[in-house]
Amino acid sequence: EIKPELEDNDQELAIHIKRPDIQRKARIAQLKKNLAKTWIDGPGSITGFLVAVIGVCVIGALLASYVGRSLWRTIEKFIMNTPFLRNVFPYVKQVTDFLLTNEEQKKLFSRVVAVEYPRKGIWSVGLVTGSGLEKVVNTVKREFLTVIIPTSPTPFTGFVITVQKKQTIDLDMTIEEALRFIVSGGVITPGSEHVVKALPKAGEDEGR
16 A cells, blocks of 8 residues: 555655556556646636536525515615716616517517628628617618627627628527527537528529
């Protein structure tokens, strides 16, 4: 057996252990210790990740309860009385309400399209968020879509464009599939075959 006082000292192990089977056990013991240090205390630590996941679950369960809703209303009142936050919070709340509570808008937001952006010949995946700017629609007399084009690998930022509906291609993808495609940098490509099939049709329409 390996003496405990020798386990942490590779040089001492090399001097005291000559048998191959003992040396093999020593290497396995050292490997286990290194893995434990890496994944628990080292740069590969999963402790923080687990704490974050548990924290999100607990906060979600709390906010879903009556006590949580009451607490959230209290927090909202506090934010609205805070000088800087009260200027930003209403807009953030408007966006979250748009995505989470408005059924009509959520239905609209569930559409995923391909659009030529930032120039012709380059197709980007976008999420439809509206039916265009009213002034533009009334002036041009055509159907428009407001599309947000998320950036990769962080889809929380992106570009908002107003584009003619006929210049977009509806993709048979869910929002989740589109976001996975964007976050993975195109590695995860659910529904990519729909883009390939649709592009030649778009090219034919343009040539007519």
